[in-house]
Amino acid sequence: MKKEMQTSEMLKDKAEWVWKETLAIHRRAPETRIASSLSCVEIFVALYYGGILEIFPEQPLSEGRDRCIISKGHGSICMYPILADLGFFAMDELNKVCESGGFLGGIPDPVIPGYETVNGSLGHGLGVGTGVALGLKNKNSPNQVYVVTGDGELHEGSNWEAIMFASHHKLDNLHLIVDNNKISMLDHTDNIVSHDALAKRLSAFGWHCEEVDGHDVEAVQLALQKMSKLHEGKPKAIIANTVKGKGVPGLANESLAHILNPKPELIDQILGDNRGN
Amino acid sequence: MEIKPRAMRDAFLEQIWIAMQSNEKIFFLSADFGSPVLDKIRKDFPNRFANVGIAEQNLINVAAGLATEGFTVFAYAIAPFITMRCYEQSRVNLALLSEVRDMNVNLIGVGAGYSYVVSGPTHQCYEDITLMRAMPNFRVLSPSDHVVAESLIDECLNNTGPKYLRFDAQILPPIYEQGSVNTEAGFSEIREGDNVCLIATGYMVHTAMQVAEELEKEGVKVGLIDLFDLSGFDSALLSEKIKNYKGLVSLEEAFKGRGGLDALLFNFIQELASKPKFCNIGVHSQYEFELGTRQELHEKAGIGPVSVMSTVKDFMSSHDI
Structure with missing residues (x-):
């Protein structure tokens, strides 16, 4: 089943709902990483509601699904409301994040319906996704692989081993989406080890590559639609330029955003009601 | 054949x-x-x-x-x-x-x-x-x-x-007849002994065989078990095989006392009613850059046949086995 919102307004409304729900989860479970979970809201909304992914919420591991591997584990708390909304699990689970008896942790694990792999330790998703893409090709499967990473985790050399392997093996069923919020834990990546001209770097490694405003959900959807139809013997990457802590004053684009928690009162004020309580 | x-x-x-x-x-x-x-x-x-x-x-x-x-x-x-x-x-x-x-x-x-x-x-x-x-x-x-x-x-x-x-990277002389190994048990009893049993893995099974033969010439009959499944062996069967020995010796081509075969066996024998004495033989804990034959490197590391022979004898005499 592919879920496709009828209008771009609906996609935008969904993105806003996910953004708010993610903040509400963080209000209840401050152990979750909020800033990196707000930079990728539109990426996941486009993937899951934009007619891109073939999904089976009632049987998440159905053979006919597209494989979406979420490598940036901590920074994907926004997936919780999405998966609940799509019926992968009960909405009530959102009230039990990081609590005993729940399964939605501070870092998502593959016990969560809808998650494919172990996440959180960075630099693993792309390599595993590459193996999955190779396996699907071998099985002549029409299904596609989407891997979402942060930009900070591209410092892990394992990614570049996978990047070289994927282009050599012409894995054009493999899509990498980089949530390029340009900040890792301690600073802007430009001040650590720069990913300057990332798209050019990936192109030089034999990937088809596009850049997009990662907060323009329609633009992300269009880029994904275009790319998923492209089968020219090249793996594909979308660099989604985003803002870490998007929309939250005092958090957005702060160099320490990864480890900052907005005050509960601020979240309440943003949400405009008491949903966080 | x-x-x-x-x-x-x-x-x-x-x-x-x-x-x-x-x-x-x-x-x-x-x-x-x-x-x-x-x-x-x-x-x-x-x-x-x-x-x-x-x-x-x-x-x-x-x-x-x-x-x-x-x-x-x-x-x-x-x-x-x-x-x-x-x-x-x-x-x-x-x-x-x-x-x-x-x-x-x-x-x-x-x-x-x-x-x-x-x-x-x-x-x-x-x-x-x-x-x-x-x-x-x-x-x-x-x-x-x-x-x-x-x-x-x-x-x-x-x-x-x-x-x-x-x-092993080297071609080693075969120990077994084709198809004669029961892999489900996870180990193979190569010889039965009187009081002491050598439990070895990998290459060290060859060394243990050599040592067992030498000891036999001196009138000492030791048992020998080749433990090749280091996590899934049949523990009830292994307990049965070793329950009558007074002493057990582990032999591995791996660092001694750092969590390898010796730790596995040390933990394992805690469950045995007979509580045999235990001796672990493995590589001395240091990295070695010196060149030599495998036998020379082994003797230097304390796991060659001569070293093993002497360690086993010391073990037996110190525990009056």
């Missing part, structure tokens, strides 16, 4: 090559490491073989991805690199992920202990038993000759979960 000596890797890969002819779900990955039999696999099954290059992290990750798609994966590299270079990839994508997914990934590491004799400590491997046994869900298999190695194919094909096969 005389069995021709053969490299463990060739004997085992031959079995994979045979299985690949009827089982289309077998995929073979190499980190730019070969063998004469691998050439047959590459030639006959180009669509189910990939050389990932000198990239062990990706070797494990690609293996994990293929396994989640239902392939039975064999991943092949030099032992220290396939275990230690990519340890966290194995931890996260094999040990952890196999907790919730059916995955069959078999890591084949060639170069156990000192078997890359002149290559020095980068290519030698004395930590792998400890490290790979540290991960739940991983099965660690350490054959002593090519007959055991090739017999392990069924265990690998029929049981899901990640496994690590620890192969």
Whole structure:
């Protein structure tokens, strides 16, 4: 089943709902990483509601699904409301994040319906996704692989081993989406080890590559639609330029955003009601 | 019947090559490491073989991805690199992920202990038993000759979960008759003894055989067990075999007292009613750059036949066995 919102307004409304729900989860479970979970809201909304992914919420591991591997584990708390909304699990689970008896942790694990792999330790998703893409090709499967990473985790050399392997093996069923919020834990990546001209770097490694405003959900959807139809013997990457802590004053684009928690009162004020309580 | 000596890797890969002819779900990955039999696999099954290059992290990750798609994966590299270079990839994508997914990934590491004799400590491997046994869900298999190695194919094909096969890089003289090894038990009793039993793994089974023969000439009859499955052996059967011994000696071509075979056996005998005395023989805890034959390196490390002979005798006399 592919879920496709009828209008771009609906996609935008969904993105806003996910953004708010993610903040509400963080209000209840401050152990979750909020800033990196707000930079990728539109990426996941486009993937899951934009007619891109073939999904089976009632049987998440159905053979006919597209494989979406979420490598940036901590920074994907926004997936919780999405998966609940799509019926992968009960909405009530959102009230039990990081609590005993729940399964939605501070870092998502593959016990969560809808998650494919172990996440959180960075630099693993792309390599595993590459193996999955190779396996699907071998099985002549029409299904596609989407891997979402942060930009900070591209410092892990394992990614570049996978990047070289994927282009050599012409894995054009493999899509990498980089949530390029340009900040890792301690600073802007430009001040650590720069990913300057990332798209050019990936192109030089034999990937088809596009850049997009990662907060323009329609633009992300269009880029994904275009790319998923492209089968020219090249793996594909979308660099989604985003803002870490998007929309939250005092958090957005702060160099320490990864480890900052907005005050509960601020979240309440943003949400405009008491949903966080 | 005389069995021709053969490299463990060739004997085992031959079995994979045979299985690949009827089982289309077998995929073979190499980190730019070969063998004469691998050439047959590459030639006959180009669509189910990939050389990932000198990239062990990706070797494990690609293996994990293929396994989640239902392939039975064999991943092949030099032992220290396939275990230690990519340890966290194995931890996260094999040990952890196999907790919730059916995955069959078999890591084949060639170069156990000192078997890359002149290559020095980068290519030698004395930590792998400890490290790979540290991960739940991983099965660690350490054959002593090519007959055991090739017999392990069924265990690998029929049981899901990640496994690590620890192969010697040298061609060793065969210990067993073809097809005579019961791999399900996870060990083989080579000789029965009176008071002391040597329990060895991998190459050290050969040393233990030599020592047992020497001791017999002096009138001392020691038992010898080849423990080749270091995580899935039949513990009830092993208890039965060793319950009457007064002393046990572990022998491994791996660091002594650092969590390898000796730790395994030390923990194991705590459960035995007989509480035998225990002596562990392994590599002295230091890295050695000096060149020498394997025998010379072994004597220096305290695991050569002469050293073992003297350690075993000391052990017996100090405990009045």
